[in-house]
Amino acid sequence: QVQLVESGGGSVQSGGSLRLSCAVSGIPFSLFDMDWYRHTSASQRDSVATITSSGMTSYAADVQGRFTISRDNAKNMVYLQMDSLKPEDTNVYYCNANRQATWQEYWGQGTQVNVSS
Numbered sequence: 001q002v003q004l005v006e007s008g009g010g011s012v013q014s015g016g017s018l019r020l021s022c023a024v025s026g027i028p029f030s031l032f033d034m035d036w037y038r039h040t041s042a043s044q045r046d047s048v049a050t051i052t053s054s055g056m057t058s059y060a061a062d063v064q065g066r067f068t069i070s071r072d073n074a075k076n077m078v079y080l081q082m083d084s085l086k087p088e089d090t091n092v093y094y095c096n097a098n099r100q101a102t103w104q105e106y107w108g109q110g111t112q113v114n115v116s117s
Contacts, residue, residue: 001025001026002025002026002027002106003023003024003026004022004023004024004095004096004097004106004107004108004109005022005023005024005108005109006021006022006093006094006095006108006109006110006111007020007021007023008020008021008111009093009111009112009113010112010113010114011114011115011116012085012113012114012115012116013115013116014085014086014087014115014116014117015084016085016115017081017082017083017085018082018085019079019080019081020036020079020082020093020095020113021078021079022034022036022077022078022079022095022108023077024076024078024097025076027097027104027106029073029076029097030053030073031053031099032053032097032098032099032104033051033052033097033098033099034050034051034078034095034096034097034098035047035049035051035095035096035098036048036049036067036069036078036080036093036094036095036096037093037094037095037096038091038092038093038094039091039092045094046060047060048060048062048063048080049063049067049069049080050069051070051078053099055071057069063082063089066082066083066084066085067080067081067082067083068080068081068083069081080093082113085113085115086115087116087117089113089115090113090114090115091112091113092110092111092113093110093111093112094107094108094109094110095107095108096108
């Protein structure tokens, strides 16, 4: 059974920091690219940060320089360090595991982040 379990969400004031964690089980974690997504509309989620199976990272323009994604293949964990948080970062953040070679994709249940001004 594949499980992605996010944690670390909560409430913080503008300018503060949070670290999200995602524990992954049931898949060969090191072979999967990992993303953190958030909603951009009621029906759409966009990736804010990606880390590939080889460790390459990329970020959405509005979080570049503020967010850092990392992974620990020994622990099957992926993290999102969020600094200099802004009220517009308020959202539900989802962990995503994907592997294009096998057309596999899995989602966590999401963790709420609230940033107050």
